[in-house]
Amino acid sequence: MDCPVGEVKISKLLREVPQKLQMRIMDELWKLKCQVAAKSDEVAAKSNELTAKTKQLYEIKLQLTLALSAAGVVNARSFLEHVVKQWEVELTGVSGNMKRLDVFKDGLRKRPELVECLRREVPTWAPASMGKERTVENLATNIESIILDANNNIHTFNPKTGLALHKTVHTGPTVAALACLATSMGVLCHIVVKEDTFISA
Numbered sequence: 001m002d003c004p005v006g007e008v009k010i011s012k013l014l015r016e017v018p019q020k021l022q023m024r025i026m027d028e029l030w031k032l033k034c035q036v037a038a039k040s041d042e043v044a045a046k047s048n049e050l051t052a053k054t055k056q057l058y059e060i061k062l063q064l065t066l067a068l069s070a071a072g073v074v075n076a077r078s079f080l081e082h083v084v085k086q087w088e089v090e091l092t093g094v095s096g097n098m099k100r101l102d103v104f105k106d107g108l109r110k111r112p113e114l115v116e117c118l119r120r121e122v123p124t125w126a127p128a129s130m131g132k133e134r135t136v137e138n139l140a141t142n143i144e145s146i147i148l149d150a151n152n153n154i155h156t157f158n159p160k161t162g163l164a165l166h167k168t169v170h171t172g173p174t175v176a177a178l179a180c181l182a183t184s185m186g187v188l189c190h191i192v193v194k195e196d197t198f199i200s201a
Contacts, residue, residue, distance in 0.1 A: 062160070065188045069159035076155035076178055079163060080147050083107075083185060100147070104140035115139065117180035122173045143181070146174055162188025 073079050085095040087107035092098065098106075108115050118139050119126045125142045126135040146152050152174060156164045163182050165175040175191060182189035 061162070061186055061188050064186055065162045066159050068187065069157065073157045075157055076152045076163065076165070076174075077147050077150075079157055079178075079187070080143065080181070083181060086185075101140055101144050104143050105136055108136045108139055111184060114180060114184040117183065118177055121176040121180055124173060125177070142173075143177060146177065149174075161190060163190070165189060165191045167191050167193050 068079070068082060071082060073082050084100050084103050088095040088098050088103045090110075091103065091106050115135065119128070119135065122142075126138050130138065154166050154171075155175070155178060158164060163178060165171075165178050167175040179189055179191065
């Protein structure tokens, strides 16, 4: 079997080195090779660990998605209604006493990562120049408007795949916001890109 090019070059170089130094050089090269092999094994182990954790996280999300379906979540609107109930329970211990908009505001205040996702993905809802409290108010108002708009029933909820968000030129901000919320809640979701169709009279 032919030696790899790198090993051939090293062999040639070793022949040019005094014999008494060749063993020392070979010893150092062997140590280096062992270090590289160890690092490769470490990277492979971390990769396997990451794969296992990714699979575990998916299973958790799948179980949560199934639970939401069993709880009556069938579309984006009912998903957001569930979010309201869960956030209010976290905030007060019970649900049904707070106004929905207030729940969204207080819930967002406790979730800076979600706020950041919404600002990044839906910049028209909260420009970068907007203050922290005004940002929360604007985001909460826009999230509530998703529930109020019956057109958002097109975004369905499947017990095995989670939210199916239908993206068109008109639904982009809503889809982006729902994706941020789903990720924050640990719920499966996927985006279906659809082209708008127009019927001329």
